[in-house]
Each structure stands twice: as C-alpha cells, then as structure tokens.
Amino acid sequence: MSSPASVTSSITVLAENIGGIDSTDVTLTPGVNVLTGRNATNRTSFLQTIMAALGSRQPSLKGDADAGRVELTLDGWQYTRTLERCNGEVVFDGEPYLDDPELADLFAFQLESNEARRAVRSGDDLRELIMRPVDTDEIEAEIDSLEAEKRDLDDQLEHLAQLETELPGLEEERIALDDEIESVTDRISALETELDEFDLDIEASRARKDAIESAFADLQAARTELESIEYDLETERESYAELEAERDDLQAELAALDDEQTSPDRLEGRIQELRARKRSLDTTVSELQSVIRFNEDRLTDDGFEIELEEAADSETETDGDITEQLLADDDVVCWTCGSHVDRDRIESTLERLRSLRHHKLEERSELQAQIDDLTSRRKALRERSQRRGELETRLSAIEDDLERRQQRIEELEAERDEQRARIDELESDADTFENAEYSDIIETHRELNRLELERENLEAERDEVQARIDDIETTLADRRDLEDRRETVEEALTECRTRVDRLEETAVDAFNEHMDSILSLLEYENLDRIWIDRREKTVREGRQTVTKTAFDLHIIRSTADGTSYEDTIDHLSESEREVTGLVVALAGYLVHDVYDVVPFMLLDSLEAIDSDRIAALVEYLEDYADCLVVALLREDAEALPDSYSYVQEI
Structure with missing residues (x-):
C-alpha cells in the first residue's frame, strides 16, 4: 500500500487485545505526543500498538486473547494489522505501513527493548548494529557490473x-x-x-x-x-x-x-545449501536474541507477580513461614512454572544462551566466508566455460572461412x-x-x-x-x-567501493555531533565527552584473515580539580547509558534516512533520566520526526511544555 511522505493531520489509532490493552481508540497529532500516567497504564502497550500498525513483528498479543487487531489512519490512508494465535505462535497479517520494518525496529522504535539501547547497555558491537541494514551483496554485484563495463570502455x-x-x-x-x-x-x-x-x-x-x-x-x-x-x-x-x-x-x-x-551447477547447489543453512542460523540467532531479551526483561522485573493461593486452613500457617518467604531475596518466581528459582541459576542459563548466540554468530560468519569463496569459484568456472564455448565457436567459423577462401584462391x-x-x-x-x-x-x-x-x-x-x-x-x-x-562509471564505481566507508564515517560523525550537543544540553556532572572512534582490525573468517571496521566507544570524565581521564562504559550511570543508547539509535535513524521510511519516532523507559533532562532530550529529538510519541510518568511529564499533545488515558 502506498504511504504518505509525512504527517500533516491527526492520526487515529484503534487497537484490540495488544499487549495489555483490551481495546482503545486514541488520536495523536503531528509533533510531540506525550503518553502520561502511572506504571502499568498500558503506555508501552500502546507504543507496541503503533509499532504493529507500522509493520513491526515485536508487539505481543494479549495473554488471554486468541486474536488482536490494530487500525491506524494517517492522512487519509488506513493501515491494518491482525495478530492471531495459531499452534502456540502469533501470526501477523494485514496491510501495515511498512513491508520491511527492520530500519524502524532498529532506529525509530526506541523502547527499552530497542537493540541500539541494549547494545550500549551490554557493550555489544555498535558497528554491526548500525551497518546491519546495508546490503553488501547487492553492493558487490553492482561493483562487478561496473567493473565489467569499465573494462569494456577501456578497451x-x-x-x-x-x-x-x-x-x-x-x-x-x-x-x-x-x-x-x-x-x-x-x-x-x-x-x-x-x-x-x-x-x-x-x-x-x-x-x-x-x-x-x-x-x-x-x-x-x-x-x-x-x-x-x-x-x-x-x-x-x-x-x-x-x-x-x-x-x-x-x-x-x-x-x-x-x-x-567441478561444474558451476554443482557449486550452485552447494552455495544454495550454505545459504539455506545461513538463513536457518539467522532465524536461530534472532530467536535466541528474543529469548535472551525476554528473560532479561523478566529477570529485571524479578519474574511475574504470582498471587499465591492460601490454603483453607491458613489459620494454621506460622509467622515463621511468612517471614521466610519475605526474606527469600535471592529467589525469583519462575515465569514458566511459577516456582521460586535461585537468581544465579537463571543468570547462568542466560549466560549459556548468550554464549550459544555468540557461537551461532561465528558459525554464520564462517558460512558467509564459504559462500563468498564458492561464489568466486563459480564465477571463474562460468567465465572459463563461456570463453571455451566462444573459442570453439570462433574456431569452427574460421575453419569454414578458410575452406571458402582456399577455394576462392584456387579460382583466382x-x-x-x-x-x-x-x-x-x-x-x-x-x-x-x-x-x-x-x-x-x-x-x-x-x-x-x-x-x-x-x-x-x-x-x-x-x-x-x-x-x-x-x-x-x-x-x-x-x-x-x-x-x-x-x-561516470568510474565515479559510480568509486561511490560503490566507498559507500560502506562513507556510511560508517557518517554514522560516527552523526553520533559524535549529536552526543556533543546533547551532553552540552543535559550538563552531566564531570562527564566531558562521549564519542565513537572508527578503526580497522584484523579478524578471522573461516580460513581467511580479513580487515574489518570496529566502532570503539570512548568516555572522558574529569575530576574535581579539572584532571581529565578516560573511563569505561561500565562506569556510566544508568541515565548516561540510556542517553548514549538513544543517541546511537538517532545516529542510525539519520544515516539510513529512516525519516523517509517512517514518520514516527517512539520513546519509552526514560525513568532513569531526570525530568528536566527528559524535557531537553524530547525538545532536541522533536526536530527529527514528524510524529514523536513518548511515554512518561506523570511527574516526568510535568517538565514538558503545555504546547505538546498529551494522552492521559489509554
């Protein structure tokens, strides 16, 4: 379905059975929309509702419902999304705003589970995150085509x-x-x-x-x-x-x-087999990431709140039993079976899951190296076969021509x-x-x-x-x-060869520029600067050694006497870390022109940042999206100006 280029009029959102929402009908306006209220008032669920209508597959279906629906009306265009539980899985359908939500999920939907924010919190590879949407295979194919044309023009x-x-x-x-x-x-x-x-x-x-x-x-x-x-x-x-x-x-x-x-067709079969394995690994990695994220969220919340049923003879329970339950600080209520489980056991399981995901990522990189090697061999074989056919055809034509000319010589x-x-x-x-x-x-x-x-x-x-x-x-x-x-071809070839480098440089420059501006605006005590340094590193991919780019995050603090020193991300406060994650997402948002893809930016889970800084941050971000929707507690929303649109009931 076609999409409007920008938001020029009010937006209507209707939802049923999404997250914790039974049903709702909310009207948003272009500019800043603030969702206010206490905790557990479905503000995050409403943001997930917008995400669902825009095309994301991250929103969840209400736990006690078998089907849910979202309808978003934007500048006269209507977008729908349905969620249905089928064989234990949630199936998405309908006509959302985006066919491919990857860019929006990474950089526009900045909820607590946003990968950019999580990458900063856990110290993950920022370069891989920001450059993930770049299709390097397509760039390589374009380079091959341009190089062939350039060779022909040179000849x-x-x-x-x-x-x-x-x-x-x-x-x-x-x-x-x-x-x-x-x-x-x-x-x-x-x-x-x-x-x-x-x-x-x-x-x-x-x-x-x-x-x-x-x-x-x-x-x-x-x-x-x-x-x-x-x-x-x-x-x-x-x-x-x-x-x-x-x-x-x-x-x-x-x-x-x-x-x-070896025939090219045989190599093609092997390549397709490896690509199928890589796609399977991609799915596994994605599923592992979802499982890890879900469990981390639950662990942060100390599990689900489970109301323990009292026995009919509760009068016989001793005060000592109640005291023991209250003192079980190291136990967490398991969200799968409802029993109390030691926190260290869950964290140990999570660490094994993270290790498994890391192993799968390495396996995927090795498969990609094998695919690249086999693709090069297949290309060489096809070129050799094509050349052999050309030679044989030309030789046959020459033999016929020689015979005709010999006959003509004899006649002359x-x-x-x-x-x-x-x-x-x-x-x-x-x-x-x-x-x-x-x-x-x-x-x-x-x-x-x-x-x-x-x-x-x-x-x-x-x-x-x-x-x-x-x-x-x-x-x-x-x-x-x-x-x-x-x-023209030379310029296009240079552009293709340097496209990834330029995107990386643009991402680093965007992060550093906005980080400087926001830190200056928020005035964190003794935090002088946070910036990304782009450097080359040598890594192993399968049997090959290749050079790759890494993004190193640097933090400069100063002591009371004005002495500067470099700190690590582990020592950032929760507020500083959340701001850094938001700026990483903003850098990706600008580098990949996400504002041309989706006119929304969603913000949530800003409680770690004080209200005055939240107000300054929202004011800074409102210039980068047609419709900025931010979920805040009431006390945090009080610092924002009255000119914004406020939604207090969902």
Missing part, C-alpha cells in the same frame, strides 16, 4: 587511441599518393601530346593507326583485368594467412584452458593464368605492328598504357587510404561520449 578507448596514432601516417601516405598521381598524370598528358604530333598523311596509314590503337587498347584492358585479379588474389592470401594465425592463437588458448572437473589463380595467356596473345598481335615506320608510335602507346594502369592503381590506393582516414575520424568522433561514460 574501446585504447582501440581509439591506437587508431589516432595511425592518422598522421595515413595523411602523409595520402599526400604522397596525390603527388605521385599528379606526376603520372603529367607524364600521360605529355605522351598524349606526343601521339597527337605524329602525322600519318595517307588514309591507309590512318586505318593502320586505328588498328594499332585498338590493339593496344585491348592489351591495356587485359593488363588492367590482370592487375585486378592479382590484387584480389593477394588480398585473399593475406586474409587466409591472418585466419591461420588467428586459428593457431585460438587453438593455443583453448589448449591452455584447464579442464576443471586459374583466372590469373587464363588472363596471362590472353595478354601474351594480345602482345603477340601488337608485335606485328612493330616496324621502322611505327616503332615510335607503338612504344609511346605501350608507355601510355603502362602509365594509365599505374595511375588507376594509385588512385585506387589513394581512395582506400582516404576511406580509412574517414572511418577513423568517424570513429574518433564517439570518443568524447565514451570518455564521459567512463568517467
């Missing part, structure tokens, strides 16, 4: 450069041929003048002169034909020799191609021999006219015929050179377009 431009070097020589050759043609033409004119000066007075002499001229005209035509045949024959022989050389080169190249036993050789015999016959006829009276005329005719034939050959050669010059100049006219396209 074309190199060919044009070679053609350009031919032009000066061709121009000189054309000028030399023009000069030679002019010289031959002058000699022909002189001979024609000389023939005109011969005077055969009697009619018989005139007839004999005509016969002489006719005989030499036939001889000239025959010699011209012979020259043409010999030229065609020489051209065919040169072409034949070039084809033979090309055939030898192709055969050598074909022989040099190693016969790879036969024509040449016949023409030579005819010339010998015509020369014999011309010799009968040689006598003392006509010897000068005959010799002049012979020289004239030779020069005319020479001029024809020179003119044909000159025309070929001129045609070659014209072709080169026409081809060179396209060079500017090719150079412009190559420059």
Whole structure:
C-alpha cells in the first residue's frame, strides 16, 4: 500500500487485545505526543500498538486473547494489522505501513527493548548494529557490473587511441599518393601530346593507326583485368594467412584452458545449501536474541507477580513461614512454572544462551566466508566455460572461412593464368605492328598504357587510404561520449567501493555531533565527552584473515580539580547509558534516512533520566520526526511544555 511522505493531520489509532490493552481508540497529532500516567497504564502497550500498525513483528498479543487487531489512519490512508494465535505462535497479517520494518525496529522504535539501547547497555558491537541494514551483496554485484563495463570502455578507448596514432601516417601516405598521381598524370598528358604530333598523311596509314590503337587498347584492358585479379588474389592470401594465425592463437588458448572437473551447477547447489543453512542460523540467532531479551526483561522485573493461593486452613500457617518467604531475596518466581528459582541459576542459563548466540554468530560468519569463496569459484568456472564455448565457436567459423577462401584462391589463380595467356596473345598481335615506320608510335602507346594502369592503381590506393582516414575520424568522433561514460562509471564505481566507508564515517560523525550537543544540553556532572572512534582490525573468517571496521566507544570524565581521564562504559550511570543508547539509535535513524521510511519516532523507559533532562532530550529529538510519541510518568511529564499533545488515558 502506498504511504504518505509525512504527517500533516491527526492520526487515529484503534487497537484490540495488544499487549495489555483490551481495546482503545486514541488520536495523536503531528509533533510531540506525550503518553502520561502511572506504571502499568498500558503506555508501552500502546507504543507496541503503533509499532504493529507500522509493520513491526515485536508487539505481543494479549495473554488471554486468541486474536488482536490494530487500525491506524494517517492522512487519509488506513493501515491494518491482525495478530492471531495459531499452534502456540502469533501470526501477523494485514496491510501495515511498512513491508520491511527492520530500519524502524532498529532506529525509530526506541523502547527499552530497542537493540541500539541494549547494545550500549551490554557493550555489544555498535558497528554491526548500525551497518546491519546495508546490503553488501547487492553492493558487490553492482561493483562487478561496473567493473565489467569499465573494462569494456577501456578497451574501446585504447582501440581509439591506437587508431589516432595511425592518422598522421595515413595523411602523409595520402599526400604522397596525390603527388605521385599528379606526376603520372603529367607524364600521360605529355605522351598524349606526343601521339597527337605524329602525322600519318595517307588514309591507309590512318586505318593502320586505328588498328594499332585498338590493339593496344585491348592489351591495356587485359593488363588492367590482370592487375585486378592479382590484387584480389593477394588480398585473399593475406586474409587466409591472418585466419591461420588467428586459428593457431585460438587453438593455443583453448589448449591452455584447464579442464576443471567441478561444474558451476554443482557449486550452485552447494552455495544454495550454505545459504539455506545461513538463513536457518539467522532465524536461530534472532530467536535466541528474543529469548535472551525476554528473560532479561523478566529477570529485571524479578519474574511475574504470582498471587499465591492460601490454603483453607491458613489459620494454621506460622509467622515463621511468612517471614521466610519475605526474606527469600535471592529467589525469583519462575515465569514458566511459577516456582521460586535461585537468581544465579537463571543468570547462568542466560549466560549459556548468550554464549550459544555468540557461537551461532561465528558459525554464520564462517558460512558467509564459504559462500563468498564458492561464489568466486563459480564465477571463474562460468567465465572459463563461456570463453571455451566462444573459442570453439570462433574456431569452427574460421575453419569454414578458410575452406571458402582456399577455394576462392584456387579460382583466382586459374583466372590469373587464363588472363596471362590472353595478354601474351594480345602482345603477340601488337608485335606485328612493330616496324621502322611505327616503332615510335607503338612504344609511346605501350608507355601510355603502362602509365594509365599505374595511375588507376594509385588512385585506387589513394581512395582506400582516404576511406580509412574517414572511418577513423568517424570513429574518433564517439570518443568524447565514451570518455564521459567512463568517467561516470568510474565515479559510480568509486561511490560503490566507498559507500560502506562513507556510511560508517557518517554514522560516527552523526553520533559524535549529536552526543556533543546533547551532553552540552543535559550538563552531566564531570562527564566531558562521549564519542565513537572508527578503526580497522584484523579478524578471522573461516580460513581467511580479513580487515574489518570496529566502532570503539570512548568516555572522558574529569575530576574535581579539572584532571581529565578516560573511563569505561561500565562506569556510566544508568541515565548516561540510556542517553548514549538513544543517541546511537538517532545516529542510525539519520544515516539510513529512516525519516523517509517512517514518520514516527517512539520513546519509552526514560525513568532513569531526570525530568528536566527528559524535557531537553524530547525538545532536541522533536526536530527529527514528524510524529514523536513518548511515554512518561506523570511527574516526568510535568517538565514538558503545555504546547505538546498529551494522552492521559489509554
């Protein structure tokens, strides 16, 4: 379904059986919306309701309901989401605002369970979190395509450069041929003048002169034909020799191609198998993360509040039993069976789950390395197979062409021999006219015929050179377009190769800039600065050693006497840590242009931050979302201005 670009009018949210909500109908406005009330007043559940309508799969169905529904009306567009319990799982359906909620879940829905906030609290990899939405496979495919186009453009431009070097020589050759043609033409004119000066007075002499001229005209035509045949024959022989050389080169190249036993299709099957395993690991990692998050939340709340049933003979219970229950500070009510369990046992189980998730992440990285290696091998095999097919096709065409040209050579050789015999016959006829009276005329005719034939050959050669010059100049006219396209491809290639680096730099700059601004605004005592430093590190991925980027979080504090020192994240107060997590989410929100994807930003669980700082933080964040919805306790909301929209009942 299409989505509005921004929020320009009121928003209506209707929900049934979402989180702790039975049913509700709430109207929000563009700008800041504050959900106020005591604890357990469904403020977080309402934020989950908005998340569900926007496309998130994190909201939960009410515990005692089999189905739930959300309806969100925004600028005349209506978005719906249904939740239904099926075989112990909650199935989502409907037409939400987003088809893919990943960006919003990571950076716009900043509830307590938000991964950015949790990553800061637990010291997880901030770089992996912020760069997770970047599709590196798509970038690599785009780089491969651009590199192939660039190679093709480079080949074309190199060919044009070679053609350009031919032009000066061709121009000189054309000028030399023009000069030679002019010289031959002058000699022909002189001979024609000389023939005109011969005077055969009697009619018989005139007839004999005509016969002489006719005989030499036939001889000239025959010699011209012979020259043409010999030229065609020489051209065919040169072409034949070039084809033979090309055939030898192709055969050598074909022989040099190693016969790879593994087929690309077989590798494709292996790649698909590894990708299926990786997808399975992705699902496992996601499920483990959900389980860990759920249990951490429950552990933070000391389990579910379970009302213990009193026995019918409660009068017989001793005060000592009640005292023992009240003193069981190290026990937690299990949220699966309702029994009391030692907190250390639950934390130990959680640590094993975290270790398992870490192991699965490493296994996923190794699978990705294997996929990359097999993909490279498959590409090389396909290129080798394609080249072998091209060579075999070209060799077959060359063999056919050689056969045709050999036949043509034989035909031309036969024509040449016949023409030579005819010339010998015509020369014999011309010799009968040689006598003392006509010897000068005959010799002049012979020289004239030779020069005319020479001029024809020179003119044909000159025309070929001129045609070659014209072709080169026409081809060179396209060079500017090719150079412009190559420059465009080079810029696109550079952009692709540096896209991840630029996103990382932008993320770090955004975090550092906003962190400085917010710390200055909130005025934490002796906390001078928090910033991220981007550095390169060498890690192992499967059998390979690769260089990766890491985001290191630095904290600078100062003592009472003004001495500065670097602290660790473990020593941040809960308030400082929550603010840092919110800024990490904001950096991802800005780097990935989440404001263009979803016009909402949701805030919750800010109790660790004092009310004045909450007010300053909300004022700072309201510029970055069309609709900012924040859940606050009443005492915290009192510090916010009256100009905001307030929702007190859900």
